[in-house]
Amino acid sequence: xxxxxxxxxxxxxxxxxxxxxxxxxxxxxxxxxxxxxxxxxxxxxxxxxxxxxxxxxxxxxxxxxxxxxxxxxxxxxxxxxxxxxxxxxxxxxxxxxxxxxxxxxxxxxxxxxxxxxxxxxxxxxxxxxxxxxxxxxxxxxxxxxxxxxxxxxxxxxxxxxxxxxxxxxxxxxxxxxxxxxxxxxxxxxxxxxxxxxxxxxxxxxxxxxxxxxxxxxxxxxxxxxxxxxxxxxxxxxxxxxxxxxxxxxxxxxxxxxxxxxxxxxxxxxxxxxxxxxxxxxxxxxxxxxxxxxxxxxxxxxxxxxxxxxxxxxxxxxxxxxxxxxxxxxxxxxxxxxxxxxxxxxxxxxxxxxxxxxxxxxxxxxxxxxxxxxxxxxxxxxxxxxxxxxxxxxxxxxxxxxxxxxxxxxxxxxxxxxxxxxxxxxxxxxxxxxxxxxxxxxxxxxxxxxxxxxxxxxxxxxxxxxxxxxxxxxxxxxxxxxxxxxxxxx
Numbered sequence: 001x002x003x004x005x006x007x008x009x010x011x012x013x014x015x016x017x018x019x020x021x022x023x024x025x026x027x028x029x030x031x032x033x034x035x036x037x038x039x040x041x042x043x044x045x046x047x048x049x050x051x052x053x054x055x056x057x058x059x060x061x062x063x064x065x066x067x068x069x070x071x072x073x074x075x076x077x078x079x080x081x082x083x084x085x086x087x088x089x090x091x092x093x094x095x096x097x098x099x100x101x102x103x104x105x106x107x108x109x110x111x112x113x114x115x116x117x118x119x120x121x122x123x124x125x126x127x128x129x130x131x132x133x134x135x136x137x138x139x140x141x142x143x144x145x146x147x148x149x150x151x152x153x154x155x156x157x158x159x160x161x162x163x164x165x166x167x168x169x170x171x172x173x174x175x176x177x178x179x180x181x182x183x184x185x186x187x188x189x190x191x192x193x194x195x196x197x198x199x200x201x202x203x204x205x206x207x208x209x210x211x212x213x214x215x216x217x218x219x220x221x222x223x224x225x226x227x228x229x230x231x232x233x234x235x236x237x238x239x240x241x242x243x244x245x246x247x248x249x250x251x252x253x254x255x256x257x258x259x260x261x262x263x264x265x266x267x268x269x270x271x272x273x274x275x276x277x278x279x280x281x282x283x284x285x286x287x288x289x290x291x292x293x294x295x296x297x298x299x300x301x302x303x304x305x306x307x308x309x310x311x312x313x314x315x316x317x318x319x320x321x322x323x324x325x326x327x328x329x330x331x332x333x334x335x336x337x338x339x340x341x342x343x344x345x346x347x348x349x350x351x352x353x354x355x356x357x358x359x360x361x362x363x364x365x366x367x368x369x370x371x372x373x374x375x376x377x378x379x380x381x382x383x384x385x386x387x388x389x390x391x392x393x394x395x396x397x398x399x400x401x402x403x404x405x406x407x408x409x410x411x412x413x414x415x416x417x418x419x420x421x422x423x424x425x426x427x428x429x430x431x432x433x434x435x436x437x438x439x440x441x442x443x444x445x446x447x448x449x450x451x452x453x454x455x456x457x458x459x460x461x462x463x464x465x466x467x468x469x470x471x472x473x474x475x476x477x478x479x480x481x482x483x484x485x486x487x488x489x
Contacts, residue, residue, distance in 0.1 A: 004313040005476055006280035008181075047164035049174035051156050054182070058154065154179060159186040166484050184475050189485045191443035191467025196486055199227050199449070203259075203487070207252040212245045220259075228418040230453030237262055260483050266452055267479035270461040279408065279436070279463060281315050281372045286365055286405040288373045288398055291438075292391060292428055293412035295379030298440040300329065302412050302466065303374045304336025305474040310372050311341055318370040320361025321346035322354040322394065325378040333376050339471060343368075354378065354390060355397045362401045373405075388427070395433060410463055412438045418450050425458050436463035440474075443467045448486060 154160075163185035167177055189196075206219045217238055224234045240262050244250055250258065281287040289306070293299045303319060310317040319337050321344055323329040330346045337344040345361040358375055365373040377391065398407055411428050413421045428434055437460050442448050451462055465482065466474040 005180075005309050006313055006315075008476070008478075043165050043168060044161065046168050046174055047156070047161045050164045050167075050177040050182075051154070051160065053175050054154060054177070054179050058179070154182075159189065162189065162488065166481055169484075170480060183472070185481060185485070187473055188465070188467050188475075188481060189488075191473075192448050192482075192485045193443075195227060195442075195448035196488075199223060200487055203256065204252075207255045210252070212241065212250040212252075212255045214242070214245070216255075217241050217245065224449065227449035228453060229449035230419060230422070230457060233266065233449075233452045233456035236266065236456060256487060260487055263452060263483045263486075264479045267455050267462065267482065270455060270459050279461075281310070282406070283315075283371060284369070286370060286373065286402060288362070288365075288375065288402060288405045288407045290375050290377065290391075290394065290398070290407065290409040291412060292377050292409060292434075293379060294414075294424055295326070297379070297412045297414045298466070299323075299379060299412045300333050300336065300376055302438055302440060302464070302474065303333060303376050304340055305466070305471055306464065307337065307342040307374055308340035308471050309474070310374075316369065316371045317342045318361065318365045318368065318373050319344045320358055320373060320375040322357040322361070323376045323378045324350075324352050324354050324357065329376070329378070355393050358394050358397050359401055362398065362405075366402070391428075408435045408463075409433050410436050410438050411460075412440060413450075413454065415439050415442045415448060415450055419453065421450065422453060422457055425454060425460070429458060429460065434458075434460055436461050438462075438464040438466070438474075439477075440466040443473075451482065 160182055163182045164174075164177065166185055167181060168174075202223050203220065206216050206223070209216065220241065221234055221238045224237060225231070229237070237259070241255075241259070244258060291299050291303055300323070307317050307319055317340075319333060319342055321330045321333045323333070324347065330344075334344045334346065343364075345357070345364045347357050347360070354377065361373060361375060364370075375394070377394065395407075395409070398405070411425055411434050413425060415421075417424075425434070425437065437454050437458075439451055439454070439462055442451075442465060451465075454460060455462060462477040464474055465477045
């Protein structure tokens with residue numbers, strides 16, 4: 001059954017998008033659980049139970065696939081053996097003729113010619129051996145089965161235990177945890193390793209000196225600025241910490257837990273509007289995601305990864321290749337479409353109107369009853385007015401052609417740019433009516449704090465986060481998981 005990444009279950013198991021009562025995982029949850037969670041022994045037992053459950057699932061799936069394929073293979077082998085037993089032994093006529101000639105010569109030869117006859121016979125035998133065709137027993141071709149599909153390695157290591165702990169803190173049951181979630185959390189933690197080393201080691205050194213005081217708060221302020229959290233977000237965090245130290249004495253371990261709580265609250269702030277509809281695509285309803293950003297941010301790659309994720313989550317997906325400015329952009333998105341098994345709507349001509357491609361893509365999505373349409377747009381700098389105007393034109397086409405569709409406009413932001421990417425986001429937000437951000441390349445930077453800066457300064461929620469180059473290395477954003485990966489040792 002498909003695991004729906006867009007609607008990850010909270011306190012109940014739900015595997016398919018058809019389940020209408022699934023609740024979207026809140027971006028922040030288990031705040032109290034994080035501070036008053038189960039002890040180490042309980043967490044270890046939880047991790048072992050989850051590990052055992054995943055192992056049993058992996059064993060059941062290969063066994064079922066082998067059982068299905070067992071009979072056909074057995075029959076084929078039986079037929080091959082029967083053919084081999086009943087096949088007549090063929091004798092080469094040339095060999096028989098040569099042997100008869102040799103015998104007749106020996107019978108008629110005089111005794112003085114025996115040595116010569118023996119030499120001739122030996123030469124003919126060697127000739128026959130050299131020219132003989134070696135018959136090989138044909139090997140029965142093996143049909144690839146599901147057991148040959150590469151399965152992520154399951155190792156009960158520190159990464160597994162940490163991932164299980166994070167899921168347990170969010171109210172998940174051991175029997176509901178999937179290998180996909182464990183694998184992703186490991187990747188997220190590994191991707192944020194550079195940022196975590198820069199922040200956590202210094203943070204522990206600061207708060208480890210004793211109860212939180214003004215001097216420690218000043219050092220934390222400098223640390224946050226170095227991590228590209230941004231001035232506005234840093235001021236907010238420092239103000240909260242100063243308020244904390246004025247009201248009560250905060251031990252080191254509680255100081256880090258309180259900082260996590262502040263960060264989660266900041267990352268969740270744009271999602272607190274109760275009137276805003278759910279971000280996740282709905283079944284039997286068209287949802288359109290317009291993907292924007294500058295050149296090199298990873299827009300096309302992000303579309304490929306999201307389409308792959310949508311397919312795995314059980315949605316009917318389609319891609320519109322509206323990036324008609326960049327050379328080979330359409331071919332690139334087609335490659336990603338093939339990898340993810342998603343059809344790509346493109347115009348065969350060169351330098352065609354992107355709005356026309358969007359028009360055709362919407363028409364195709366409506367005729368195919370598509371649930372998620374991803375539109376790739378040309379990379380553009382925020383100071384290129386004509387290209388920014390093109391985004392507005394595309395948005396008008398969407399509003400006219402699909403008035404009842406749920407539309408999201410996502411900005412793909414390169415995390416390695418840090419604060420330099422904020423100016424891009426500000427301008428794009430005006431032209432494309434942005435509703436969210438996709439952060440990419442977090443594994444290649446030590447300044448993952450830019451996620452907090454984007455939310456604080458622009459008021460935009462982070463929708464997806466990328467922590468690697470693989471097709472599986474992009475997932476919906478969870479503030480709880482992000483903060484834990486950022487500040488947990």
